Amino acid sequence: MDGPNRAQERLEVRAPEMELIKQAQAGSRAAFDALVRQYEQQVLRLALHLTGSEHDAEDIYQEAFLKAFRYIGNFRFECSFYTWIYRIVTNLCLDQLRRRKTRREDQAILLDHSGDEIDLLASVSDNRSFSNPARELDRKQLGEKIQAALGKLTPRERMVFELKHYQGLRLRTIGEMLNTTEETAKNTLFRATKKLRTQLAGLR
Amino acid sequence: MNCELAHEKIVLAAYGELPDDQIHELDRHLTACDGCREEREQLLALRTLASSNPVIEPPANLIARSRVRLEEALDALPPKRWYERLSTRLVNNVASLQAAPAAALLLLIVGMGAGSLGGYEYAQARALRNESGTPPANAPGTPQPLANVAPTEVASISSIVQQPNSDVVEVRYNQLVPQRMQGSLDDPAIRQLLMMASEDAASAGIRDDSVGLLAAECRAGHSCNPAGIRDALMVALRYDRNEGVREKALKGLEPYVAQDMRVRDAVLEALLNDSDARIRSQAISILEPVEADTTVRQVLSTVASSDQNPQIRNVSRQVLSRAPEIQ
Numbered sequence: 310m311d312g313p314n315r316a317q318e319r320l321e322v323r324a325p326e327m328e329l330i331k332q333a334q335a336g337s338r339a340a341f342d343a344l345v346r347q348y349e350q351q352v353l354r355l356a357l358h359l360t361g362s363e364h365d366a367e368d369i370y371q372e373a374f375l376k377a378f379r380y381i382g383n384f385r386f387e388c389s390f391y392t393w394i395y396r397i398v399t400n401l402c403l404d405q406l407r408r409r410k411t412r413r414e415d416q417a418i419l420l421d422h423s424g425d426e427i428d429l430l431a432s433v434s435d436n437r438s439f440s441n442p443a444r445e446l447d448r449k450q451l452g453e454k455i456q457a458a459l460g461k462l463t464p465r466e467r468m469v470f471e472l473k474h475y476q477g478l479r480l481r482t483i484g485e486m487l488n489t490t491e492e493t494a495k496n497t498l499f500r501a502t503k504k505l506r507t508q509l510a511g512l513r
Numbered sequence: 514m515n516c517e518l519a520h521e522k523i524v525l526a527a528y529g530e531l532p533d534d535q536i537h538e539l540d541r542h543l544t545a546c547d548g549c550r551e552e553r554e555q556l557l558a559l560r561t562l563a564s565s566n567p568v569i570e571p572p573a574n575l576i577a578r579s580r581v582r583l584e585e586a587l588d589a590l591p592p593k594r595w596y597e598r599l600s601t602r603l604v605n606n607v608a609s610l611q612a613a614p615a616a617a618l619l620l621l622i623v624g625m626g627a628g629s630l631g632g633y634e635y636a637q638a639r640a641l642r643n644e645s646g647t648p649p650a651n652a653p654g655t656p657q658p659l660a661n662v663a664p665t666e667v668a669s670i671s672s673i674v675q676q677p678n679s680d681v682v683e684v685r686y687n688q689l690v691p692q693r694m695q696g697s698l699d700d701p702a703i704r705q706l707l708m709m710a711s712e713d714a715a716s717a718g719i720r721d722d723s724v725g726l727l728a729a730e731c732r733a734g735h736s737c738n739p740a741g742i743r744d745a746l747m748v749a750l751r752y753d754r755n756e757g758v759r760e761k762a763l764k765g766l767e768p769y770v771a772q773d774m775r776v777r778d779a780v781l782e783a784l785l786n787d788s789d790a791r792i793r794s795q796a797i798s799i800l801e802p803v804e805a806d807t808t809v810r811q812v813l814s815t816v817a818s819s820d821q822n823p824q825i826r827n828v829s830r831q832v833l834s835r836a837p838e839i840q
Contacts, residue, residue: 336821337819338587338818338819338821338826339818339819341587342584345580345583349576349579349580350570350571350576353571353575353576353579354568354569354570354571357569357571357575358566358568358569363572363575366571366575366579367575367578367579367582370579370583371579371582371583371586374583375583375586375587378587378590451562451565452565452566454562455562455563455565455566456566459566473528474528474560474563475563475566475568476568479530480528480530495521495525495530498524498528499520499521499524502524502556502559505559505563506555506556506559509558509559509562510555
């Protein structure tokens with residue numbers, strides 16, 4: 310039985326995004342599901358890298374799309390849907406970061422959903438590190454140091470640095486997503502890079 | 514360019530955010546300033562270090578887990594109430610009307626015009642009812658003093674004629690005469706009245722009674738004339754505003770869904786369009802004898818993906834998976 314799945318695929322391929330959004334606003338669950346599929350990978354990628362935790366990334370995914378479902382009626386096509394969704398996600402990520410700040414969790418180690426450490430660097434293929442265990446250890450320690458340094462930034466600085474450096478978004482877009490100006494996003498980036506450089510000065 | 518400004522431009526340049534003409538200006542400054550060149554080196558080193566915390570693609574099982582959890586949460590949400598949907602639609606319409614002031618103005622003018630016309634006609638009707646003048650000599654029927662005719666017994670006004678140069682007006686009207694009839698359900702006259710009642714009666718209670726009686730006749734296998742009672746039930750199922758009446762009509766049509774294509778179409782229409790989830794749900798179970806039919810399967814497929822109600826979507830999927838597809 311693949312009738313509904315095929316219908317779903319046809320919906321995703323044929324309907325341009327605006328049409329999908331209008332259908333979702335009218336109550337079509339299939340249209341909303343199609344929108345989720347278009348954005349879920351990016352949402353998880355951002356949430357996973359920022360939080361370092363599969364469990365937290367899943368929570369952010371859940372909250373973001375439930376919010377999107379609840380408020381899609383308010384979307385007025387004044388900005389792109391991409392910006393709208395990211396605005397929801399970045400706000401949730403900021404809340405997460407603020408909660409962590411107050412709990413003072415150790416940010417240096419990545420955990421998967423069952424609580425085991427993920428060796429991030431194992432997923433980065435590099436012939437040199439495989440052949441040189443000492444170098445591999447160095448890189449892992451570097452990764453932890455970077456995590457620690459990022460943890461010392463304010464939530465907003467962390468967010469802007471994440472979106473600029475890791476996600477490659479333009480400062481103007483970052484400003485829109487954080488509901489601020491490009492100028493403010495710029496200044497936040499300057500502060501973030503300055504702080505990080507100070508933190509990591511001893512490593513060179 | 515002072516060094517503090519140069520430091521900021523170095524960051525922007527490193528992230529591809531510095532306009533080309535300013536890059537040239539910055540390069541000129543860097544050639545001459547050791548401090549700023551060092552600053553740039555430091556920033557590039559930071560970027561390299563930051564790459565030791567690479568972005569990874571979310572694993573497939575994380576995506577799958579997240580999706581399943583979201584689907585469950587969405588399925589568990591209560592469906593939007595009609596007033597919530599209406600208010601969302603109204604707000605969206607108002608918002609889009611704001612972008613179309615001409616259309617909004619036109620709408621207002623048309624609305625005012627319709628309202629005025631309605632008011633005018635109402636006032637006219639009232640004036641006519643209150644008019645009391647001597648009836649003209651050539652009036653066909655026996656004119657009655659108005660006091661004997663209660664307004665509720667007037668079925669309709671058929672003509673109004675004003676005598677020239679006078680304030681005397683002749684009004685012809687038809688009068689309602691209440692009657693009653695008693696007989697068995699097999700009596701064609703009684704059935705005919707019941708069928709009229711199913712469409713015409715102002716009260717949902719009367720429509721409910723009539724449709725209930727007619728449906729019971731059909732289910733009991735008594736003579737259910739295809740051209741008569743079945744039609745009345747299909748009309749009730751399609752158009753009655755009251756869901757209790759529609760439900761009774763649906764039950765009455767159940768014995769005919771296999772043999773009568775029109776009945777099947779009416780039930781499919783109810784499955785797609787009826788606002789009441791119970792009725793849509795019952796429509797699915799009534800369609801069981803014909804669930805292998807292509808048209809039925811197409812409708813079930815649409816319902817399985819787009820119905821508001823999660824149980825109905827589930828049941829549709831179950832039915833689809835049960836019946837083998839016709840090749």
